[in-house]
Amino acid sequence: MGTSRQSSGYYAEPLFTELPKPSQTPVTVVSPMMAPPPALTPKQILVHHSADQWEEFVYEWVLGLKKTAGYVDVVGMGGSNDRGADIAAFLTTRKTDDRWHCYQCKHYEKALTPHAAYPEMLKIFVAVAEKQYQVLPERYVFVAPKTGASLTQLLAKPSELKASFFREIAKPGSRLTADYDEAVLHRALDLAQQTDFSRFEAGSLDTILEQHATTPYHVRRFGTRLPERPAVPKPPPEHSADEARYIQQLLRVYAEKYGCSPHSPDEARAHPRAGRHLQRQREAFYCADALRVFARDSVPPGTYESLQDDVYDGVVEVEERDFGTGYDRLNAVLDAARDMELGANVLVSYVRPNDRKGICHQLANEDRLTWCQEEER
Incomplete structure (x- = not known):
């Protein structure tokens, strides 16, 4: 006499096994009301x-x-x-x-x-x-x-x-x-x-x-995009009159750090470490100056100056700290400029690392930042 599957108390295998459905990637349908509106033309x-x-x-x-x-x-x-x-x-x-x-x-x-x-x-x-x-x-x-x-x-x-x-x-x-x-x-x-x-x-x-x-x-x-930023020119072999003050500040740093003459750019350029350092700072200065010219031609007056002010506000507290040497102060300020948030200026997405350094030298060129402060007292 047979025993029924229903009354046996044991699990019974189904007569038919349902095959798994093929995997499907979920599709999200966005209502036209949810889609962002097209940007208005200038007209x-x-x-x-x-x-x-x-x-x-x-x-x-x-x-x-x-x-x-x-x-x-x-x-x-x-x-x-x-x-x-x-x-x-x-x-x-x-x-x-x-x-x-x-x-x-x-x-x-x-x-x-x-x-x-x-x-x-x-x-x-x-x-x-x-x-x-x-x-x-x-x-x-x-x-x-x-x-x-x-x-x-x-x-x-x-x-x-x-x-x-x-x-x-x-x-x-x-x-x-x-x-x-x-x-x-x-x-x-x-x-x-x-x-x-x-x-x-x-x-x-x-x-x-x-x-x-x-x-x-x-x-x-x-609200259109800015044009592409032009290539940055290399600094000329000899510094120009527009570079005089920040170069003078760097020469004082090298005099303190390496014993170079504070009045001889040639001596600093000939020094194995000061010369390479000076070249990098001049490249940064020219990079920032290229950004200044780009801003002059592409955005309203005062935009680049606002960016300079943002950098100054972000580094001035560092510049005013006590340091053993002007070289240490300079490097601390450049590090702070590299790491700081620049806010909502329209130029921010065009700023390169060298621009940040170069802006610091522009500020030094205007005596808003000073590296060897002891010599200025």
Whole structure:
């Protein structure tokens, strides 16, 4: 008589064995709502600028034109009483008494039209008629996110622009002339009749952005990446006048450490250890100077100086400690600079180890750091 599997009390093997499922890598599906939004382009960012921010952007652009356009100075003149010029760029030191260019900033949701341009054009004629400016600007540039087709076409035909301007003024009940004294208006319109309207133009936003990208302000305004840092030049065989003070400080270190003359760079260079050490410090100095030049051309003024201040703040407590020799103090400061956190400066990701050392020598070059302090007392 057989015994049933269910009642036996023993474990029974199943009749069929389930095969293991093939291993699968988990797949995470990200909802479109969770995906990071695409970065805005500079054009899209400019659309959201306020009128003041737009004027700052244009000012940065015109500053960037300084060398190529031959401007001796660029001045922001915007405000409620700008007298027809938001930004003035001067070609001589006599400013608006001589040759100059005018940049008029307009930031509207819609494209700039002749209806919006004519009051600004009249304003500059009135300003000269009232002797606010001695002469008209040689160039008068409307700078707007978008210029309408009708104004673009008129600007391409100065004679038609002039005729259209006067037709608008001559319309019965025109509000263009309502706010001006009749005598001043007469002088202004007489000046306009004698003027070549080819001086009026509109800036191309694509060209403006291309040129703005070459200025130190572009990265900060649009959050773009800095350009690649150029190769660091080797220091020349003889030190320059710009290196005099930090070299003098190093010579004092070598005089104390190795007995070299504190007044002879040649003697230090000839010393087997001092010479190699001096060469390394000069390479570091030139590395930091290359970073300074890179910063000058790529980021807003003061950025590199802020980095120098960060290094100084990180090492000055070390520099002020008591040391047996200036050589020990120098090495302790360089070690501190190498190991310190540099904060949020935009240049941090471009800083090399030699830059940190070089900045210390730049600070020594300005007497903000001193290695042989006993000799300075």
